[in-house]
Amino acid sequence: MGIADHNRAVVLGASMAGLLAARVLADSYTDVVLVDRDDLTDREDADGHAAWRRGVPQGRHVHALLARGRHILDELFPGITEELIAAGARSGDVTGNVRWVMDGHRMPKPHSDMLLLSMSRPHVERHVRDRVRALPNVRFLARHDVTGLLTTEDGSAVTGVTVVDEGTARPLPADLVVDATGRRSRSPGWLKELGYGEVREDRQAISVGYATRYYRLRPELMADEVSIDVVASASLPRGAICAKIEGDRVVVTAYGYLGDYPPTDPEGFLAFLKSLSATDIHDTVHDQEPLGDPVAYRFPANLRRRYELMPALPDGLLVLGDAVCSFNPVYGQGMTVAALGATVLRDHAARPGAPRPGAFFTDLAARAVDDVWGMTTGADLAFPGVEGERTEELLREQEYLDRLLAAAAHDHSLLTAYARVVFLVDPPAALAAPEIQAAVSAASGDRTGDVTPEGLAT
Numbered sequence: 001m002g003i004a005d006h007n008r009a010v011v012l013g014a015s016m017a018g019l020l021a022a023r024v025l026a027d028s029y030t031d032v033v034l035v036d037r038d039d040l041t042d043r044e045d046a047d048g049h050a051a052w053r054r055g056v057p058q059g060r061h062v063h064a065l066l067a068r069g070r071h072i073l074d075e076l077f078p079g080i081t082e083e084l085i086a087a088g089a090r091s092g093d094v095t096g097n098v099r100w101v102m103d104g105h106r107m108p109k110p111h112s113d114m115l116l117l118s119m120s121r122p123h124v125e126r127h128v129r130d131r132v133r134a135l136p137n138v139r140f141l142a143r144h145d146v147t148g149l150l151t152t153e154d155g156s157a158v159t160g161v162t163v164v165d166e167g168t169a170r171p172l173p174a175d176l177v178v179d180a181t182g183r184r185s186r187s188p189g190w191l192k193e194l195g196y197g198e199v200r201e202d203r204q205a206i207s208v209g210y211a212t213r214y215y216r217l218r219p220e221l222m223a224d225e226v227s228i229d230v231v232a233s234a235s236l237p238r239g240a241i242c243a244k245i246e247g248d249r250v251v252v253t254a255y256g257y258l259g260d261y262p263p264t265d266p267e268g269f270l271a272f273l274k275s276l277s278a279t280d281i282h283d284t285v286h287d288q289e290p291l292g293d294p295v296a297y298r299f300p301a302n303l304r305r306r307y308e309l310m311p312a313l314p315d316g317l318l319v320l321g322d323a324v325c326s327f328n329p330v331y332g333q334g335m336t337v338a339a340l341g342a343t344v345l346r347d348h349a350a351r352p353g354a355p356r357p358g359a360f361f362t363d364l365a366a367r368a369v370d371d372v373w374g375m376t377t378g379a380d381l382a383f384p385g386v387e388g389e390r391t392e393e394l395l396r397e398q399e400y401l402d403r404l405l406a407a408a409a410h411d412h413s414l415l416t417a418y419a420r421v422v423f424l425v426d427p428p429a430a431l432a433a434p435e436i437q438a439a440v441s442a443a444s445g446d447r448t449g450d451v452t453p454e455g456l457a458t
Helices: 016-025 067-076 080-086 121-133 187-193 266-274 280-285 334-349 357-380 392-408 412-422 428-432 434-444
Strands: 008-012 031-035 090-093 098-102 115-118 138-141 145-151 158-165 168-173 176-179 201-216 227-231 238-245 249-256 295-305 317-319
Touching (some): 008 016, 016 031, 016 121, 016 176, 016 334, 067 080, 067 334, 080 115, 158 176, 201 266, 227 280, 238 266, 266 280, 334 357, 392 412, 392 434
Parallel strands (some): 008 176, 176 317
Antiparallel strands (some): 090 115, 145 158, 158 168, 238 249
């Protein structure tokens, strides 16, 4: 379908999912309108760095653009990796330049051939927003709220939205509306009002809390490293990430599960870092220059809205990104899953006729959500206090992954295989490949705990 065959698409929310949605819709629609409550000017903080914005409350904390997400960004915005690096993003190999500490053990640093970009959320979002803003058929409606949907008289199709600017409401007609407003999306309520019933929600309570502080390090510290990741474990559900970002800064985000939240006073924050399974991050930053006080963030539960299970949906409304599924931010999957969702949207928008919601949501689940949801919820079930069913299959998978990571200390190919799954380049089933299982068995001296490819969680 050519661009002349479509008229207007309206995207709700100009965060990463919304920006990527606008980018792919610009290939199929003559007019793409991005609507957001925030002021979307490129504000800077007092030190000249891209400033976080109110609509992204977690924007001050560590963010990850996983390798698969970076590949998609380069496909949609050719040259953006080089652009981000030139503007200050730090780069390295995802295993060769990262100090991973698991259960107190420092993992080896083999070269993986996967590029890691480390930068703040405002940095990447500003560059993507600038690229989208440069598209001739995309325009932004900043500082606008959306109060509801426009529909046909029988509610069978969405025909636009009502937007409010400085207290004045007006209709904004559209052939397609894409909701990318995040976890607090109002689409479930709107659909219920239209008579489509409840959207099923799957929740896994994890009560993760963050605290983040920025530092400036002496140049010799982390000289050949992009980040240090002290991973939480079932025996100690606390962890932290220390990552170099633009502006010669590092961002340190500490986290704890099940209400074990890091303190936000400077002394308590450092004490929390010292309490982890290894003191690497504490030892790196404890005597370095802090850039402000720690700030907190809370994440109550993994949340998935099962639009693909709805018996009926109106034409003209699709949902994307965190508005469909929001994952434990510890794993850094959000931006990459948004990018995967954008590729699904691109393919459906390019087909003849209007995108069909049922087919879109089924495809979105299969291509962007199912594997990551299984990985995240399975990993979180390794923490004893997290509620949920621990099937025999899941317990076998967890035991196998424990063996794999122990073996990875001796067989570096296993660590790179694991990293390819964690960074969403390969599916989870790749870790159950016969050659991987053979390497794990050889390293551990037996063949107990072998797994099947189906449903492998990390």
